[in-house]
Amino acid sequence: MVASTNNAKSSLSLVERQDALRRLINQQSRITVAQICELFSVSEATARRDLDALAELGEIQRVHGGAVAVRKAPPEPPVLQRAAEQAEFKQRIGRRAAELVADGETIFLSSGTTAHEVARHLRGRQLTVITNSLLVINELSNARGISLIALGGSFRRSELSFIGHITEQALTELRADKVIMGMRAVDPDEGLTNDYLAETQTDRAILRIGRQVILVADHTKIGRVATAFVAPLDAVHTLVTNREVPPEIVEAFEAKGIQVLLA
Known part of the structure; x- marks a missing residue:
């Protein structure tokens, strides 16, 4: 089952992969480059490029070895x-x-x-x-x-x-x-x-x-x-x-x- 899931993810287009990655980071708050490589069957260079692209759009925040979700500040009370x-x-x-x-x-x-x-x-x-x-x-x-x-x-x-x-x-x-x-x-x-x-x-x-x-x-x-x-x-x-x-x-x-x- 894991292998078939990974194969399915490896066939995703660039846009689909980055959208799936963004949703995953928002769900679990953080992710590492190694986890991305395993989940999406991509190289470390590709994983880093995906993270850099999402960070440039303000979708995530890059940290050493991976990324964390960008948290929106809630409305401020008096x-x-x-x-x-x-x-x-x-x-x-x-x-x-x-x-x-x-x-x-x-x-x-x-x-x-x-x-x-x-x-x-x-x-x-x-x-x-x-x-x-x-x-x-x-x-x-x-x-x-x-x-x-x-x-x-x-x-x-x-x-x-x-x-x-x-x-x-x-x-x-x-x-x-x-x-x-x-x-x-x-x-x-x-x-x-x-x-x-x-x-x-x-x-x-x-x-x-x-x-x-x-x-x-x-x-x-x-x-x-x-x-x-x-x-x-x-x-x-x-x-x-x-x-x-x-x-x-x-x-x-x-x-x-x-x-x-x-x-």
């Missing part, structure tokens, strides 16, 4: 609703990212629950903090030693943040030693994406003001892709995430020159 989600991981990430900040620096903190955790761990420091997040403003408004620059703009109620033209204009007047930023989805191939188109230009303006960009995202955001493209991966210098990220995904980021810190 920020206050997300506060309790992955709380332990966000706390660890916030603490680790705060350790990267030196006294006397000027940093930008974005909106989002993970960036808010970074703010919690900056209390008691001597810093200048720029932010468009109402959560961060409230967290640091009475923190001695922190000079707070709050950006206005169009208020996004679900995120408790300020975005849009006024925010972006203010950002052109500012520079930061470090930008610490959350993101809806981060993928080694697809880069930084979010699910709110109106925020995309503001995110890009934020990325431009930092000499160093530190992305903070828990494992549920890693290896996922959302609707709106924000920036390629090379806009980021460091990714701070938690240890639950699969090793092959960490390796994929590091292969692109990104420093990955696991909290």
